[in-house]
Amino acid sequence: MQKFRKIGVLTSGGDAPGMNAAVRAVVRSAIVQGVEVVGIYKGYRGLIDNIMKPLSYRDVSGILHEGGTFLYSDRCQRFRTLEGQQEAAAICRKEGIDGVVVIGGDGTFRGGVDLTAQGIPTIGIPATIDNDITSTDYTIGFDTAVNTSLSMVDRLRDTCESLARANVVEVMGRDAGDIALEVGISIGAIGIAIKEIPFDEDGLIDKIKQGRDSGKRNYIVIVAEGLVGYAEHLAKLIPEETGVETRFARLAHVVRGGSPTLRDRMLATRMGDKAVQCLLQGESNLVMCERNGTIEPMDITYALKLDKMYKNKLGEGELRSYSIADITEMRALCAEKRRELVGMYEMADRLSK
Numbered sequence: 001m002q003k004f005r006k007i008g009v010l011t012s013g014g015d016a017p018g019m020n021a022a023v024r025a026v027v028r029s030a031i032v033q034g035v036e037v038v039g040i041y042k043g044y045r046g047l048i049d050n051i052m053k054p055l056s057y058r059d060v061s062g063i064l065h066e067g068g069t070f071l072y073s074d075r076c077q078r079f080r081t082l083e084g085q086q087e088a089a090a091i092c093r094k095e096g097i098d099g100v101v102v103i104g105g106d107g108t109f110r111g112g113v114d115l116t117a118q119g120i121p122t123i124g125i126p127a128t129i130d131n132d133i134t135s136t137d138y139t140i141g142f143d144t145a146v147n148t149s150l151s152m153v154d155r156l157r158d159t160c161e162s163l164a165r166a167n168v169v170e171v172m173g174r175d176a177g178d179i180a181l182e183v184g185i186s187i188g189a190i191g192i193a194i195k196e197i198p199f200d201e202d203g204l205i206d207k208i209k210q211g212r213d214s215g216k217r218n219y220i221v222i223v224a225e226g227l228v229g230y231a232e233h234l235a236k237l238i239p240e241e242t243g244v245e246t247r248f249a250r251l252a253h254v255v256r257g258g259s260p261t262l263r264d265r266m267l268a269t270r271m272g273d274k275a276v277q278c279l280l281q282g283e284s285n286l287v288m289c290e291r292n293g294t295i296e297p298m299d300i301t302y303a304l305k306l307d308k309m310y311k312n313k314l315g316e317g318e319l320r321s322y323s324i325a326d327i328t329e330m331r332a333l334c335a336e337k338r339r340e341l342v343g344m345y346e347m348a349d350r351l352s353k
């Protein structure tokens with residue numbers, strides 16, 4: 001088995017609260033096992049440009065509670081080319097980096113697959129507020145983002161109640177409605193619009209009219225960012241159809257910052273520690289996943305295909321190299337995830353009349 005002397009760690013793509021906690025866990029877990037760590041700054045760009053610095057156990061003190069990523073982040077076009085990937089691998093060899101832990105979303109994992117293909121063992125840790133990585137129940141940053149969104153929408157609800165208004169709130173989530181759904185359920189929204197499930201616009205208008213006629217004073221509608229322009233449309237439609245004065249708010253990037261919640265710190269720490277164990281045991285091309293409360297590694301390439309299957313983005317012949325058993329398992333995982341989403345959505349609808 002390969003002897004690891006030095007590993008690298010980087011954060012890439014959209015930042016997420018808890019990334020620092022994951023970096024801390026990676027650094028400390030490796031150091032206590034006698035392995036040096038270098039922090040690679042600005043994601044894959046920093047790898048190609050050799051922007052890195054050795055990190056000691058103490059260097060990662062006092063960052064557990066900080067939002068953002070002290071290693072900075074980037075979306076690097078150059079790393080998408082074979083040339084860029086070869087340059088990055090050459091830098092790893094030059095610097096004696098035997099393996100890399102990459103922290104981010106699906107773009108980051110595609111980079112991890114490419115780096116592994118260049119002979120550098122790579123392990124991924126899912127961190128994105130959107131929770132849009134199908135292979136894991138939760139991604140680092142999601143819990144903080146929903147809690148921040150929730151506290152902001154609670155405030156909007158107060159002012160709606162005072163003035164008998166509606167407020168349509170667009171929350172983050174380009175490809176996944178998870179933030180919208182969980183915030184919507186937790187605030188008791190009268191309507192939740194997400195990309196994954198057709199929205200019953202007439203049903204919403206009926207509910208608001210019934211509420212209005214029975215003395216209800218606040219109406220919160222949550223819309224996922226992925227439904228571009230839909231929140232503004234609803235904010236116009238509601239007053240026209242119901243006479244209820246309506247405001248619009250977009251929470252946007254403000255929920256991507258801030259101190260991570262306990263749950264995100266725990267998830268980041270467990271995943272960071274496990275990622276290092278896997279790497280030092282000679283494993284590679286894996287992503288850490290939380291499934292039913294335990295941290296289970298999954299092959300990154302498999303996880304990316306699963307993700308595409310769930311999002312209906314699989315191209316012709318993309319599963320060619322997989323066995324019937326693998327494909328059946330992927331379909332079952334997607335069906336389970338879909339069932340859970342639909343079940344939650346229907347519950348939200350039943351409980352918000």
Ligand code: F6P
Binds near residue numbers: 014128130173174
């Ligand atoms: O981190 C995920 C996310 O917040 C999405 O919800 C959003 O669409 C995207 O990032 C926006 O990212 P940026 O503005 O950094 O390109």
